[in-house]
Amino acid sequence: MTTPPYNTVTWFQVGSDKPEQIKKFYGELFGWSFRPYGSDDEGYDVIHYPGSEAPSGGIAHTPDSAANHATFFVMVEDVAATVAAAEALGGxxxxxxxxxxxxxxxxDLLDASGNHFGVFSPAPSA
Incomplete structure (x- = not known):
């Protein structure tokens, strides 16, 4: 498995107060499969595309529909520097x-138009 390049969208998350319904929707629509992340009570499932080796996204179990969301995450080398740059650009x-x-x-950030997105740097390799 290769590491994606920095400054690319490498993860997404869909939050839903009806996680089983949303898993059925995306599973039937795109053929995605799901498995719990961590313990069953953590409320998070990872998403696998057909034929993928690693997960590409997640389903967050939200407490109610007001917290439902769809967000993309960009992998960056330095989260703090990216946050500072985003603020300087109006984020x-x-x-x-x-x-x-x-x-x-x-x-987690808002862009200059108020759209929510996230940035992350992966955990160091073991």
Whole structure:
């Protein structure tokens, strides 16, 4: 499996308060398959395209329809630098850079038109 280039959309997330319904919809429409990520109570499923080795996105289980969303994520080399550049270009920070226990760093932003997107740097290779 090859690593995608930086500054490309490499992950997406669909949030739904009806995750089983949305999995059925996308599964039948595009042939996607799903498996739970982590424990069953984490409320997240990863998405595999037909024939793919690695997941390409996720389904977040939201508490109600007000939190439903579809968001894309761009893989970058430096999340903090990207956040600063986005702000300089008129973007807004929704969630500042945060480091997950495995080392993945991510942030949520709004572009200059108010569209939500995310950036991340992958966890270091083991």
């Amino acid at each position: 807004k920070v929704l969630n500042p850079p945060e480091t997950a226990p495995d080392g993945l760093v991510s942030a």
